[in-house]
Amino acid sequence: MTRSPDASGQEYAERCFRSSAGIGGGVLLLALSAWLGGDAMLRGTGNAPWLALAGLLFAVPMIVAFTLRPAVWAGEDRLLVRNPFRTITLPWASVEGVRAGYSSEVFADGKKYQLWAIPVSLKQRKRAARRQARDAAQDVTGRVSVTAAHPSGPLRAPSDQAIEDLRELAERGASRAGAQGSPTVRWAYELIAPSVVGLLLFAALAAVG
Numbered sequence: 001m002t003r004s005p006d007a008s009g010q011e012y013a014e015r016c017f018r019s020s021a022g023i024g025g026g027v028l029l030l031a032l033s034a035w036l037g038g039d040a041m042l043r044g045t046g047n048a049p050w051l052a053l054a055g056l057l058f059a060v061p062m063i064v065a066f067t068l069r070p071a072v073w074a075g076e077d078r079l080l081v082r083n084p085f086r087t088i089t090l091p092w093a094s095v096e097g098v099r100a101g102y103s104s105e106v107f108a109d110g111k112k113y114q115l116w117a118i119p120v121s122l123k124q125r126k127r128a129a130r131r132q133a134r135d136a137a138q139d140v141t142g143r144v145s146v147t148a149a150h151p152s153g154p155l156r157a158p159s160d161q162a163i164e165d166l167r168e169l170a171e172r173g174a175s176r177a178g179a180q181g182s183p184t185v186r187w188a189y190e191l192i193a194p195s196v197v198g199l200l201l202f203a204a205l206a207a208v209g
Contacts, residue, residue, distance in 0.1 A: 026067025057198030092173035
């Protein structure tokens with residue numbers, strides 16, 4: 001999660017949640033695709049270069065969509081969710097709930113939207129639960145703060161903490177005048193179109209032989 005200062009220099013007007021693992025994996029996949037596809041285009045014979053070009057035209061937007069693109073921005077008035085193929089703008093007043101089960105989700109106007117940028121790790125959640133149980137057993141009062149700093153790591157999984165932050169922002173911003181309105185959805189045609197063209201071109205070239 002990163003934060004950006006607002007124009008007035010006050011605390012933070014916007015928070016950005018992204019998956020560092022997803023970004024790292026996307027960079028590696030793009031590098032591998034460029035290496036393999038570039039080699040096929042430069043050294044391939046027959047229609048191999050064209051197949052490589054079609055494959056890149058299909059694969060690169062898909063890699064970007066599922067690894068580099070997902071992000072969640074939480075501002076004072078609205079939540080902006082950028083998923084692989086859609087960008088959803090949710091004024092805080094329209095948000096009915098935010099939760100993290102097996103995936104992170106936000107509910108607005110009776111619809112559910114997944115938060116691809118905040119992946120849920122059951123392993124991290126179990127690790128955090130073990131820390132809480134261990135600290136509770138060591139605390140003679142039986143009270144443990146889930147937000148206190150801990151020498152061996154956080155007492156809450158990162159995804160659960162992010163969802164808790166979004167829930168607090170939703171409750172705090174729902175009454176703002178600028179947070180009223182309905183959800184809007186925009187499709188990422190800039191990624192969908194080249195992928196479809198690449199897939200069709202690849203299929204046509206493969207059929208021709």
